[in-house]
Amino acid sequence: MTDTKENSIGFVKTQTLRVVEKDNPLTLECGKSLGPIDVAYETYGRIDANGDNVILICHALSGNAHVAGLHTPNDRKPGWWDNMVGPGKGIDTNKYFVICSNFLGGCSGTTGPSSLNHKTGKPYGLGFPIITVADMVRVQKLLLDKLGVKKLLAVMGGSIGGMQVLQWAILYPDFVRAAIPIATTSHLSAQSIAFDAVGRNAILADPNFAAGQYSKQPAEGLGIARMIGHITYLSEESMRAKFGRKLRSAENYMYDFDSEFAVETYLDYQGQSFAERFDANSYLYITRASDYFDLVKDYGSLEKAFADVKSRFFVVSLSSDWLFTPLQSKEIVEALAANRKDVSYCNIASPYGHDAFLLEVEALGQFLCCFLKAAYDPKNNKPCSCYTRQSRGVSFLDEQPHRARVDYGLIESLIASNSSVLDVGCGQGELLANLLRDKNIKGEGIELEQNLVLDCICRRIPVIQQDVERGLNFYADKSFDYVILSQTVQTLKNPEKALLELLRIGKKVIVSFPNFAHWRCRLQMALFGKAPVTGQLPFEWYNSPNLHFFTLKDFDRFCDKLGVRIESKIAFSTRPLKFAPNLRAEQAVYVIKKD
Numbered sequence: 001m002t003d004t005k006e007n008s009i010g011f012v013k014t015q016t017l018r019v020v021e022k023d024n025p026l027t028l029e030c031g032k033s034l035g036p037i038d039v040a041y042e043t044y045g046r047i048d049a050n051g052d053n054v055i056l057i058c059h060a061l062s063g064n065a066h067v068a069g070l071h072t073p074n075d076r077k078p079g080w081w082d083n084m085v086g087p088g089k090g091i092d093t094n095k096y097f098v099i100c101s102n103f104l105g106g107c108s109g110t111t112g113p114s115s116l117n118h119k120t121g122k123p124y125g126l127g128f129p130i131i132t133v134a135d136m137v138r139v140q141k142l143l144l145d146k147l148g149v150k151k152l153l154a155v156m157g158g159s160i161g162g163m164q165v166l167q168w169a170i171l172y173p174d175f176v177r178a179a180i181p182i183a184t185t186s187h188l189s190a191q192s193i194a195f196d197a198v199g200r201n202a203i204l205a206d207p208n209f210a211a212g213q214y215s216k217q218p219a220e221g222l223g224i225a226r227m228i229g230h231i232t233y234l235s236e237e238s239m240r241a242k243f244g245r246k247l248r249s250a251e252n253y254m255y256d257f258d259s260e261f262a263v264e265t266y267l268d269y270q271g272q273s274f275a276e277r278f279d280a281n282s283y284l285y286i287t288r289a290s291d292y293f294d295l296v297k298d299y300g301s302l303e304k305a306f307a308d309v310k311s312r313f314f315v316v317s318l319s320s321d322w323l324f325t326p327l328q329s330k331e332i333v334e335a336l337a338a339n340r341k342d343v344s345y346c347n348i349a350s351p352y353g354h355d356a357f358l359l360e361v362e363a364l365g366q367f368l369c370c371f372l373k374a375a376y377d378p379k380n381n382k383p384c385s386c387y388t389r390q391s392r393g394v395s396f397l398d399e400q401p402h403r404a405r406v407d408y409g410l411i412e413s414l415i416a417s418n419s420s421v422l423d424v425g426c427g428q429g430e431l432l433a434n435l436l437r438d439k440n441i442k443g444e445g446i447e448l449e450q451n452l453v454l455d456c457i458c459r460r461i462p463v464i465q466q467d468v469e470r471g472l473n474f475y476a477d478k479s480f481d482y483v484i485l486s487q488t489v490q491t492l493k494n495p496e497k498a499l500l501e502l503l504r505i506g507k508k509v510i511v512s513f514p515n516f517a518h519w520r521c522r523l524q525m526a527l528f529g530k531a532p533v534t535g536q537l538p539f540e541w542y543n544s545p546n547l548h549f550f551t552l553k554d555f556d557r558f559c560d561k562l563g564v565r566i567e568s569k570i571a572f573s574t575r576p577l578k579f580a581p582n583l584r585a586e587q588a589v590y591v592i593k594k595d
Contacts, residue, residue, distance in 0.1 A: 007086050007087050007088050007089060008069065008070075008078075008082075008086060008087075009044050009068040009069030009070075009078075009079075009082070009085065009086050009087075009093065010069055010070070011069060011070050011071065011072070011073075012042055012044065012066070012068070012069040012070070012071065012079075013042070013071070014040050014041070014042050014065055014066060014071070014108075014109060015040070015041055015042070015043075016038050016039065016040050016041075016109055017038065017039055017041065017143060017146055017147075018036055018037070018038050018039075019037055019038070019039050019139060019142040019143050019145075019146055020034070020035045020036055020037035020139075020142065021035060021036055022035045022036040022118055023035070026135075026138070026139070026142075028129055028130075028131060028132070028135050029131075029132045029134055029135055030129055030130045030131070030132070032129035032130075033129075034111070034129055036111070036118070037104065037110075037111045037139060037142075038109070038110060038111050038115075039101050039102065039104075039109075039110045039111075039139060039140075039142075039143045040064070040065050040101065040102040040106075040108055040109025040110050041065050041099060041100065041101035041102070041143060042065045042066060042067065042069075042079075042099075042100055043097065043098065043099050044067070044068060044069070044085060044086075044093045044097070044098040045093035045094065045095070045096055045097045045098055046097055047097040047149075048097070051149065051150050051151060052151070052153060052376065053095060053096045053097050053153055053376060054096070054097045054098075054099065054149050054151070054152050054153055055091060055096045055097070055098045055099070055152070055153055055154045055155070055156065055372070056098075056099050056100070056140065056144070056152055056154070056155045056156075056168075057081070057085070057091075057098060057099070057100040057155075057156055057157060057161070058100075058103070058140070058155065058156070058157030058160075058161035058162075058164035058165060058168075059080070059100060059102070059103065059157065059160075059161050060157070060158055060159035060160050060161045061159065061160050061229070061283075061286050061287070061290070062226075062274065062278060063080050063161070064080070064102045064106065064108035064109075065100045065101050065102040065108060065109065065110075066079040066080065066100075066108075067079045067080060067081045067082070067085050067098070067100040068081060068082040068084075068085040068086055068093075068098075069082065069086075080358070081358065083361045083365075084361060084364070084365055084368070085098055089365060090361070090364065090365025090366065090367075090368040090369050091365075091368060091369075091372070092369065092372075095372075095376070096153065096372065096376075099143075099144070099147070099149070101140055101143055103136040103139070103140070103164070103286075104131055104135055104136045104139045105128070105131045105136070105282060105285045105286055105289065106282055106286070107278060107279035107281075107282040110139075112124075112128065112279070112281070112282050112285070113125055113126070113128040113212070113279065113281035113282055113284075113285055114279045114281060114282065115128075122213070123213070124281075125211070125212035125213045125214075125281055126211060126212030126213075126281065126284075127212075128281070128285060130285070130288060130289075130292075131285055131289050132289050132292050132293065133160070133163045133164055133167050133289055133290070133292075133293045134167050134171065135289075136164055136167075136289070137164050137167045137168050137171055137172075138171070140164070140168075141171075141172060141175075151175055151176075151177065152168075152175055152176045152177065153177050153178060153372070153375060153376055154176070154177065154178040154179070154180055154372060154375060155168045155169070155176050155178075155179055155180070156179075156180035156181075156182065156368070157180075157181070157182065157184075158182040158183045158184065158357040158358070159182075159183055159184060159323075159324065159354065159357070160184075160286070160289075160290050161182075161184070162181035162182050162183060162184025162185075162324075163181075163184055163185070163290065163293045165179050165180060165181040165182075165184070166179070166181055166184070166186065166295065166332070167293075169306075169309045169311045169313070170295070170299075170305060170306070170308075170309060173308050173309050173310040173311070174310060176310075176311045177311060177312065177375055178311055178312045178313075178314070178371070178372070178375035179309075179311040179312070179313050179314075180313075180314045180315075180316070180368070180371065181313075181315055181316070181329075181332065182315075182316040182357045182364075183316065183317060183318050183321055183324050183329075183354055183356070183357045184324055184328075184329070184332075185324045185328040185329070185331075185332075186293075186294070186295040186296065186302055186305070186328070186331060186332055186335075187293060187294040187295060187296055187297070188290060188291055188293065188294075189328075192232075192290075192323060192324075193291050195228055195229065195232055196287040196288075196290065196291055198225075198228055199224070199225030199226075199228050199229055199283070199287060200225065200283070200284050200287060200288070202221040202222075202224040202225045202228070203218055203221035203222055203225055203280045203283060203284060204221070204284075205221060206218030206219075206220050206221030206222070206280075208220075208221075209221060209280065212281050212284075214280070217275060217279075217280060218280045219272070219275035219276075220275075221280065222271075222274065222275045222278065222280045222283060223268075223271030223272055223274065223275045224271060225283055226270055226271045226274035226275070226278075227267040227268075227270060227271045230267060230270045230271075231267070232322070232323040232354065233323065233353060233354040233355045234352070234353045234354070234355060235320040235321075235322065235351060235352060235353030235354075237320060237351045237353075238320070238351050238352050238353055239263060241351070242263075242266075243261070243262045243263040243266065244262075245261065246261065246262040247260050247261060247262065248260060248261065248262050248264070248265045301335075302331060302332065302334075302335030303335050303338050303339060305335070306335050306336050306339050306341060307339055309336075309339075309341060311342075312342040312343075312344075312374075312375055312462075313333075313336055313341060313342065313343040313344065314343075314344045314345070314346075314367070314371045314457070315329050315332055315333050315336075315343065315344070315345045315346075316329070316345075316346055316347075316348060316357070316364065316367065317329035317330070317345075317346075317347045317348070318347070318348055318350050318352070318353070318354065318356040318357060318360070319347055319348065319349045319350055320350055320351055320352065320353050320356065321353055321354045321356065322353065322354075323353070323354040324354060326347045329345065329347070330345070333345040333464060333474075334474035335474070337464065337474045337475065338474045338475070338476070340479070342462050343462060343464065344371070344453075344456075344457055344462050344463050344464065345463075345464045345465050345466075346367060346450060346453045346454075346457075346465045347450075347465055348360055348363050348364060348367075348450065349363075349450060350363070363450075366454060367454060367457060370454065370457045370458040371457050374457065374458075374460040378460055405430070405431075405486075405487075406572070406574065406587070407486060407487065407512040407587055407589055408430065408431050408434065408486075410512075410570055410572065410576075410589050411431065411484060411486060411510055411512065411589060412431070412434055412435060412438065412439065414482075414510060414568070414589070414591060415435060415439055415441065415481075415482055415510075416439070416481070417439045417440055417441070418439070418440050418441065418442075419439070419441055419442075419481035419482060420441065420442045420443075420479070420480045420481045420482070421435060421441045421442070421443045421444070421480060421481065421482045421483075421484065422443075422444050422445070422446065422475075422479075422480045422482070422483045422484070422505070422506065423443065423444070423445045423446070423483075423484045423486070424445075424446045424468050424483060424484065424485050424488065424502060425446065425447065425448075425468065425485065425486065425487075425488035425491075426445030426446060426447050426452075426456060426461070426463065426484075427447065427452050427455070428452055428455035428456065428459070429445055429447075429452075429455055429456035429459040429461040429463065430459075431484065431486060432444075432445055432456070432459075432461050433459045433461060436461070443461060443462075444461075444462045444463070444464070445461050445462065445463035445464070446463070446464055446466050446468055446472070447463055447464075447465060447466075448465065448466070448467055450465065453465045468488075468492070468498050468501070468502075469492055469493060469494055469497065469498055471501055472501055472502075472505055473501075475505040476505070477504055477505065478504075478505065478506070478507050479505045479506070480505060480506045480507065481506070481507050481508065482506060482507070482508050482509070482510055483502045483503075483505060483506030483508070483509045483510070484509075484510045485498075485499070485502060485509060485510070485511045485512075486510070486511075486512045487512055487513060487514070489511055489513050489548075490513050490514065490546045490547065490548045490549070490550065491545045491546055491547055492547065492548075493547060495548065495558075496558075496562065499511075499562065499564075500562065500594075503562075503564065503592070503593070503594040504594075507593065508567065508591055508592070508593045509591070509592050509593065510589065510590070510591050510592075511555075511589070511590045511592065512587060512588065512589045512590075513550075513555070513587065513588060514534075514536040514537050514546075514586065514587055515536075515551055515552055515571070515582070515585045515586055515587060515588055516532075516537070516549040516550055516551055517551035517552065517553070517582050517583065518534065518536075518573075518583070518584070518585060518586050519583050519584065520532065520534045520586075521534060521537065522583075534586065535586065536586045536587055551582055552569075552571060552581055552582045552585065552588050553582050555588070555590065559590075559592055562594075563594065564592045564593070564594050565592065565593055565594070565595060566590060566591070566592055567591040567592060567593055568590070568591045569588065569589075569590050569591075570588065570589045570590075571584075571585035571587075571588045572585055572586070572587060572588070572589075573585060573586040573587070
């Protein structure tokens with residue numbers, strides 16, 4: 001392998017390996033047998049001595065094994081994820097050995113409908129058996145067995161590739177250390193199945209289709225199918241920004257039915273170019289496999305589907321993806337969390353729709369870099385080379401004044417070693433990191449801001465991007481020994497609802513907050529008649545995240561109203577105070593419980 005430029009994989013070659021012989025065929029989920037089976041694959045980087053650095057990438061519908069690099073110097077484009085895979089990139093081939101195979105049913109070297117049926121000497125066509133995502137994964141496992149791979153550091157993929165990731169973690173729980181499903185779902189919605197059906201009908205209605213035994217590609221039907229599918233990969237925002245109502249080559253309407261709008265000619269191009277490189281029968285089989293993928297149907301519920309998985313999960317959704325929505329990713333996350341699995345989740349803000357997992361290179365690359373490093377070397381606490389506040393941008397909270405977090409030490413002293421802890425509004429994960437180091441806790445975080453989720457993942461802390469006010473009903477009652485709400489309760493719109501939820505899932509809840517009745521606050525109000533600014537309230541009235549300003553006495557009455565028992569209360573400024581705490585304390589830490 002030779003690099004042609006910095007950070008490039010260089011020139012690569014697709015290889016083919018027979019994983020199933022014709023005299024020992026593979027039994028598929030549909031009940032039929034298939035053999036022989038050949039698999040096309042590419043590899044990047046080098047496997048380490050212990051075989052601990054192997055990553056399997058699963059491609060989406062129109063992808064193939066060619067993830068990165070070039071096949072020849074004349075290639076117009078590199079592999080489909082070349083901006084993510086390579087030396088020093090999000091998936092760093094200086095560290096990891098990366099494998100990608102064209103999945104079963106594809107048309108880029110792996111056995112599929114366009115392959116020769118050894119019994120007839122002709123392409124299978126519609127004689128190819130119906131396949132499922134599980135069949136694809138079993139064939140990938142056979143490939144890895146042939147290559148001598150004993151375990152996977154990670155399996156990752158987007159869209160249909162993400163379905164394969166979920167299936168991998170379920171079928172081979174002891175084989176996969178980390179699973180990264182991106183922009184995917186546990187089952188297609190009725191709308192997604194409908195789009196697939198329309199695309200297939202366009203192919204089946206093409207005069208050249210010839211019942212699947214075509215000598216000339218049914219390009220018109222396949223092109224229409226691709227146009228329909230491509231619309232679902234984009235968002236309204238991205239289409240509006242890219243095309244609007246622009247005409248392609250004229251200032252006025254032509255008053256006919258030729259393609260005039262820029263978006264029309266763009267879709268014409270997408271359909272035509274796809275028909276030149278893809279097989280129509282493969283499109284039928286792959287979309288049907290995605291239709292059949294349904295973990296709830298297969299296992300009874302998502303919770304049951306994930307009951308035995310052992311992988312660390314990092315689930316990624318894209319904010320503007322309406323094909324596989326963030327809600328569908330959250331269903332996966334919540335089922336994993338309900339099983340108390342090691343799961344992190346981020347909904348990456350992007351205007352690009354479903355295709356954003358191919359386009360949001362910087363944001364997704366940093367998340368992958370940090371998560372993979374945590375999976376590969378969990379005891380190494382140094383930040384990833386990709387991770388700096390400058391490289392990831394400055395968030396709104398980074399621009400705000402910050403409180404001195406003197407409450408962390410007190411909170412840590414209240415938590416027993418080897419306990420389970422959920423930190424709600426965990427921020428950068430500093431407190432959880434301290435507790436993991438000093439108290440050997442089993443810790444998880446809940447955080448809303450994307451940049452802070454990245455902070456936590458870089459610290460190797462499982463974190464779910466979630467608004468606590470929308471509930472945490474995926475956690476069972478008394479799931480945690482301690483739930484922490486540190487300097488957050490005053491920022492919530494409905495603190496009563498949130499606290500009752502935390503008291504449900506935690507045996508004890510530790511709450512810290514700034515005391516608005518501190519004498520400096522009173523003095524500034526009395527002498528200057530303005531909203532106070534102090535070390536623990538360092539915000540101006542117009543940029544404060546705080547929605548509620550209350551005192552120790554207010555919180556005492558609040559707990560009484562909720563029927564909550566105050567187990568302990570520590571009022572402090574630089575140290576704990578016993579005399580006149582409502583006047584002298586800048587902050588307070590409460591330990592509360594609901595019997």
